[in-house]
Each structure stands twice: as structure tokens, then as C-alpha cells.
Amino acid sequence: xxxxxxxxxxxxxxxxxxxxxREGARAALxxxxxxxxxxxxxxxxxxxxxxxxxxxxxxxDGTVRAVAGRLAGRRVPLAIVPTGTENLAxxxxxxxxxxxxxxxxxxxxxxxxxxxxxxxxxGLPAHRFVVMASAGFDADVVAALHSARRGPIxxxxxxxxxxxxxxxxxxxxxxxxxxxxxxxxxxxxxxxVANAPEYALRLNPARGADPADARLDAxxxxxxxxxxxAGWFVR
Numbered sequence: 001x002x003x004x005x006x007x008x009x010x011x012x013x014x015x016x017x018x019x020x021x022r023e024g025a026r027a028a029l030x031x032x033x034x035x036x037x038x039x040x041x042x043x044x045x046x047x048x049x050x051x052x053x054x055x056x057x058x059x060x061d062g063t064v065r066a067v068a069g070r071l072a073g074r075r076v077p078l079a080i081v082p083t084g085t086e087n088l089a090x091x092x093x094x095x096x097x098x099x100x101x102x103x104x105x106x107x108x109x110x111x112x113x114x115x116x117x118x119x120x121x122x123g124l125p126a127h128r129f130v131v132m133a134s135a136g137f138d139a140d141v142v143a144a145l146h147s148a149r150r151g152p153i154x155x156x157x158x159x160x161x162x163x164x165x166x167x168x169x170x171x172x173x174x175x176x177x178x179x180x181x182x183x184x185x186x187x188x189x190x191x192x193v194a195n196a197p198e199y200a201l202r203l204n205p206a207r208g209a210d211p212a213d214a215r216l217d218a219x220x221x222x223x224x225x226x227x228x229x230a231g232w233f234v235r
Contacts, residue, residue, distance in 0.1 A: 005036040010059030019067035032107045060084015069128035088198040100119020114211040165228035190221035
């Protein structure tokens with residue numbers, strides 16, 4: 001009997017490329033003997049993915065993060081067809097390949113176990129992340145971008161939010177506490193918590209991060225204003 005798989009796609013990713021990439025992946029999976037059905041990201045998956053060879057996320061890092069969070073703890077692998085702006089998870093985990101190679105890997109059962117980071121906030125659901133999370137200037141830029149987002153984005157979409165955020169930005173105070181009872185560390189600036197050594201524009205502040213070592217790498221970016229952020233960018 002044919003193997004089974006599922007495709008979860010973000011139609012807005014890649015300025016329309018996602019639909020084409022989804023059908024290309026579906027055709028390649030079919031040639032590999034895998035029947036793929038579509039699943040809605042916000043729909044019920046109860047019982048629908050049991051025994052599947054993989055769930056394939058077609059989209060950018062936001063789509064990958066959301067699918068990975070729903071697959072956490074299950075025995076169903078995640079595969080990625082990258083169609084976003086940065087595609088950090090796809091780059092970090094070797095998914096920037098053609099549809100035929102992806103289908104062959106899914107059929108062959110090539111699986112790598114990785115960690116997920118979790119952010120817990122009072123009164124809100126847990127927020128799982130695959131690559132990294134941050135606080136500070138970059139997080140404020142992303143928040144500004146998404147508050148005004150009306151469709152697909154590109155690298156150029158960030159220019160306006162960067163300028164507007166830099167004009168008024170003042171560094172927040174950050175407090176971090178590690179494991180083992182160490183005293184908390186406080187500073188003004190930003191914080192990158194990395195599960196993998198990937199970051200926008202290949203800046204990669206946590207180059208030693210290992211996504212399978214059961215640890216998160218925390219990088220403190222000390223500064224007080226946007227000019228300090230620019231200094232970190234240069235370094």
C-alpha cells in the first residue's frame with residue numbers, strides 16, 4: 001500500500017510561490033509512492049496524521065515554527081519546502097533541496113531529532129520555536145512589520161519598520177537567569193536565545209548553537225540606543 005503524508009502550506013509565503021511549490025512537492029511525493037493530503041494549520045489534526053511518513057510544511061519560518069509546535073512530542077517527522085523570506089530552519093536543517101530529493105528523504109525515513117525552545121508567558125499559550133527567539137530592537141522591528149502586514153513580504157518590507165523603530169527606540173532592560181542557581185544577569189539592550197546557529201542575513205550571533213544538545217545559547221547584545229544596534233550589526 002502507498003505511504004501517507006500531509007502538506008501544510010501558507011498561501012501568502014513567497015509572493016505566490018507557495019502554491020506552485022506545494023503542487024511540485026505533491027507530485028514528487030506521488031512519484032515516490034507517498035499519497036499526500038492537505039491539512040489546515042489551524043484545523044484539527046486529531047488522528048489525521050497517525051502513521052504518516054511526514055508532515056511537509058510549505059512556507060517560511062513562521063509556518064515551520066507553527067507546524068513544529070503542533071508536532072512536538074509526536075512520532076511524525078517534519079519536512080520543509082521553503083518559500084519564505086529567510087527560511088532559516090530550512091537552511092539550518094538541510095531542506096534547501098529540490099522536490100525529488102525531499103520526496104526520497106521522506107520515503108527513506110531519514111530523520112534527525114532536534115530540540116524545541118519554549119517561551120511560557122502568564123495567561124498565554126506556550127510559544128515553541130525551532131531556530132531562535134529574541135528581545136530588543138529586532139523583535140520590535142518584526143512586531144512593527146507584522147502589525148502593518150497585509151500580504152507577502154520581502155527583505156525590502158523591513159526597511160520602513162527599521163527606520164521607524166530606530167527613530168524612537170530605547171533599549172529595554174533585560175534580566176536573564178541560567179540553570180544551576182546562578183545569579184541573574186541584567187543589562188540594557190537585546191537578547192538572542194538560539195537553538196540553532198541561524199539568523200537573518202546570515203549574521204548568526206550564536207554560531208556555536210547545537211539544535212540537539214538540550215540547551216539554548218543566550219547572547220546578550222548590550223546597547224542603549226539604535227546606534228549601538230548598528231555597532232552590533234557591524235561586529
